[in-house]
Amino acid sequence: MRLSQYFMPILRDDPKEAEIASHRLMLRAGMVRQEAAGSYSWLPMGFRVLKKIEQIVREEQDRAGALEVLMPTLQSADLWRKSGRYDAYGKEMLRIKDRQDRDLIYGPTNEEMITDIFRSGVQSYKDVPRNLYHIQWKFRDEVRPRFGVMRGREFLMKDAYSFDISVEAGKHSYNKMFVSYLKTFARMGIKAVPMRADTGPIGGDASHEFLVLADTGESGVFFDGALHDLDWSTIDIDYDNVEAVANMVADYTSRYAATDEKHDQAEFEKRVPEGKRLSGRGIEVGHIFFFGDKYSLPMGCEVQGPDGKKVTLQSGSYGIGVSRLVGGIIEASHDKDGIIWPEAVAPFKVGLINIKSGDAEADAAAEKIYKDLQAKGVDVLYDDRNQPGGAKFAAMDLIGLPWQVIIGPRGLKEGIAEIKNRKTGARENVALDQVTARFSN
């Protein structure tokens, strides 16, 4: 993509409404535009990141055996009356009437609908276990939206729902999602620590939140420093191996880690040696629940067992805040100059800077590298604007692409380009004809 033909309205000044880094940087880099309190339009640069994150989530859900569906944003109020949550959910749920004066709601979550769908499609114990998920926009009419996309009212969420014949089988479904979350976040280049959590209005028994550690997080967290010793980047497992999956969950939950809601100071001090007691703040990017028959029972979600008797299914739900992750990743990965995208979610892999646009030699060299990179399938953003070099450096650092390729008269004299790593700042001179090879996988 040529920057001269892109839509990326960069702001030089900080918008006054943005207090925290991710919000400020997303607005400055032209990734999003606020439409109303807690409601954002995603501009090309931001949308690319959102889609990359969504795709990683999708691939890891599929790998864990979940099946993708898509449910509507608007739901019938009757469905929610059946579960009792129409009255219980409170004002966060947006209630709407259609032209026939029928009560609708804009879905804040989908337990009722998925349970209804699943119930109508299964009759036998042979039809379970199953896990259905979708990635869909949600609306929760938050009392106080803030921090940009981190607490919007309208947000993109992946929510999965498991159905099992027994509590024991349900536990395995829960554990599979637990492990798949470790893999999902690891692929995005962030560490999201699972912590015991309150179950909230969704209800249930077992529940873990996954939190990205960041000073601007909304939750207080307390954890064992030994958690840092675990390997968070390579999670490898056979999902069908019940014991291995359970062991891995045990491994990542055996050390103390809790949000302030579940924190027990006495237990913390008993289990964690003094030098290892860490506390801080975290951003909740995932939340998993096992809630048994909480919805299956009132909604009659049951199958016939081997003995011919009806069995009420056991369920869990598993959420990942896809749009929140965009902000969460920035909170965990930025510096004074701008965003530092982990490669897996970066909007482009390479930013190509032509320091002297208009100079025949520089233009020719940059054009060639641009076309070669594209031919090799490397996502490249080419700053071909007629701007001074300093402005291009500043813009490229702001938007945070992992690699910068810098073409200028100085290097061209020696037949080289400069490659800069955005994260480390390391620079390297590379012969012009070797640049493309450096980025081909």
Place this chain on the structure above:
RNA sequence: CGGGGCGUAGCGCAGUCUGGUAGCGCACCUGCCUUGGGCGCAGGGGGUCGCGAGUUCGAAUCCCGCCGCCCCGACCA
């Protein structure tokens, strides 16, 4: 939902107290010059001063009502 604050050009702000026909920086357009960390010179465009009603000869400014947004707290993917 309680407390505080803000709404003037795309962004950041001044002007409001003390009413007199709207200004600054950046951005943008044209030309020249430049391009190794937000370059220089010259010229230029852009505003129903959040909305409505009032007071006044005259309202961004004073009065009344409304709307929107932000921050702190209580609540949450």
